[in-house]
Amino acid sequence: MNVLDFSLALFVTSLLAGFLGAMTGLGGGVVIVPALCLLFKVDLHYALGASLVSVIATSSGAAAAYVREGFSNIRIGMFLEVATTLGALLGAYLTAKVSGNWIGVIFGLVLLYSAWMSVHKLDDQPRSSKADALALRLNLRGSYPVNGGREEYVAEHVPAAFGIMFGAGTLSGLLGIGSGAVKVLAMDSAMKLPFKVSTTTSNFMIGVTAAASAGIYLSRGYILPSLSMPVMLGVLVGSLVGARVLAHTQVKTIRVAFVVVIVALGVEMIYNGITGRL
Amino acid sequence: MAQDREHGLEQAMGRMLQIGVTVAALVVLAGGILYLLQSGGSKPDYGHFVSASPAVTTVSGIVSGAMHMDARGVIGFGILLLIATPICRVIFGVVGFAMLRDRLYTAVSAAVLIILLYSFVARR
Numbered sequence A: 001m002n003v004l005d006f007s008l009a010l011f012v013t014s015l016l017a018g019f020l021g022a023m024t025g026l027g028g029g030v031v032i033v034p035a036l037c038l039l040f041k042v043d044l045h046y047a048l049g050a051s052l053v054s055v056i057a058t059s060s061g062a063a064a065a066y067v068r069e070g071f072s073n074i075r076i077g078m079f080l081e082v083a084t085t086l087g088a089l090l091g092a093y094l095t096a097k098v099s100g101n102w103i104g105v106i107f108g109l110v111l112l113y114s115a116w117m118s119v120h121k122l123d124d125q126p127r128s129s130k131a132d133a134l135a136l137r138l139n140l141r142g143s144y145p146v147n148g149g150r151e152e153y154v155a156e157h158v159p160a161a162f163g164i165m166f167g168a169g170t171l172s173g174l175l176g177i178g179s180g181a182v183k184v185l186a187m188d189s190a191m192k193l194p195f196k197v198s199t200t201t202s203n204f205m206i207g208v209t210a211a212a213s214a215g216i217y218l219s220r221g222y223i224l225p226s227l228s229m230p231v232m233l234g235v236l237v238g239s240l241v242g243a244r245v246l247a248h249t250q251v252k253t254i255r256v257a258f259v260v261v262i263v264a265l266g267v268e269m270i271y272n273g274i275t276g277r278l
Numbered sequence B: 001m002a003q004d005r006e007h008g009l010e011q012a013m014g015r016m017l018q019i020g021v022t023v024a025a026l027v028v029l030a031g032g033i034l035y036l037l038q039s040g041g042s043k044p045d046y047g048h049f050v051s052a053s054p055a056v057t058t059v060s061g062i063v064s065g066a067m068h069m070d071a072r073g074v075i076g077f078g079i080l081l082l083i084a085t086p087i088c089r090v091i092f093g094v095v096g097f098a099m100l101r102d103r104l105y106t107a108v109s110a111a112v113l114i115i116l117l118y119s120f121v122a123r124r
Helices: A005-023 A029-039 A044-069 A073-094 A100-119 A133-137 A158-175 A182-188 A195-220 A227-244 A250-276 B001-039 B059-067 B073-098 B101-120
Strands: A140-147 A149-154
Touching: A005 A029, A005 A044, A005 A195, A005 A227, A005 B001, A029 A100, A029 A182, A029 A227, A029 A250, A044 A100, A044 A195, A044 A227, A044 B001, A044 B073, A073 A158, A073 A195, A073 B001, A073 B073, A073 B101, A100 A158, A100 A250, A100 B001, A100 B101, A133 B059, A140 A195, A158 A182, A158 A250, A158 B001, A182 A195, A195 B073, A195 B101, A227 B001, B001 B073, B059 B073, B073 B101
Parallel strands: none
Antiparallel strands: A140 A149
C-alpha cells in the first residue's frame, strides 16, 4: 500500500470513529487503538500515541462549546484534574513497563466496560439531603441551566471521586484514551452531580489529562507525525459532524451498532493479548 | 458581579480552546499535504516500534524541523500546538482565579500546571 492510500484509509476510518464516537457519547478514541492495531497492523505504542493526540483534539473542541453554555463546572474539573494528571503520569510511565499483551487485555476490558456503561444508561442519582462539609469547604458546587432557570447542586463523596479520578487518569495514560466513561462514573455515581454536568465536565477534563501523558509519549517516540496526522484530522472532523447531526436524529440504532463494534473489538483485543500477538 | 466575572472566565476559556484546536488542526493539515507531496512510494513500516530520532521526540527538534519546512516537523509543530491548548487553559485558570481572588483555586490550578510542566521536563 502506498503512502497516499494508507493515509486516506486511516483518515476515513478515523472519520467514522469520530462520528460514531460523538453520536453515541463514547468518544472516538476508544476504538482508534484497536482499529489501528487489528486492522492496520500498527504497533501498539504508535497506536496509543496517535489515539492520544486525537483525544486532545476532540475533547478540546467539544469542551469549548460546553464551557460557554455553562454546563461544565470549571472548579470541580480543575480540582479533579489534580488527580487525573497525577494518574496520567503513572499510566504513561507504565506503558514502557507493562507488556503490550497486558495493555491489550486491559484495553479490551475497558472497551467491554464502556459498552456496558452506554447500554446501562446512568441517570441522575438521588442526592442526600445533608450537605457534604468537605465539598462546601472546597467550593465544589454550582448551578446549571434547567428549563430557563438554574438549579443548584453540591458534590458528595469527594475522597472517593478523587480516587476514582486517579484511576481514570492512569487508564488514560496507559491506554491513550480519554477514559470519559470512568470520569463520568466518579462524578455521577460518587459525587452525585447532575448527569449533564458530569458528562460535560468530564469532557472538559479529558484534554488536560491527556496533555499530562502527551509529554511522556512524545519523548518516548510514540507520537509519529505521519501516522497521527490522518488520525487526528479524521477523528476531529468526524466528531464535529457527529455532534451537529446528533442534535436532530434518533441515535438508538447507531448506538446499538457502535456498541456491537466495541464489544467485538474488546473481545479481539483480549484474545490477541492472551495469545501474545500484541 | 462575581458570577458575571466567573462567566467571563468560562467564555475566555471556551474561546481559547476553540482557537487553539483550529490553529493546530490547520497546521497539521498543511504539514499533512506537504508530507503527501514530499513522500512517494510505499508506506513506512509502523508494525514494529523503533526508537525515534530527536527530530520527532523533542520540542527543539520538532520546531527546527518545522522551520526547515520538513513535513514531519510541520505536523509535529501542529501537534505541539494542540498539546499546548489544554495547558494554556490551565494557565487561564491560574490567572482567572487569581483575578477572582479565589486563593484556593489559584493554588489548585497552579498545582495542575506544575504537574503538566513536570511531564515535559521529566523525560521517560
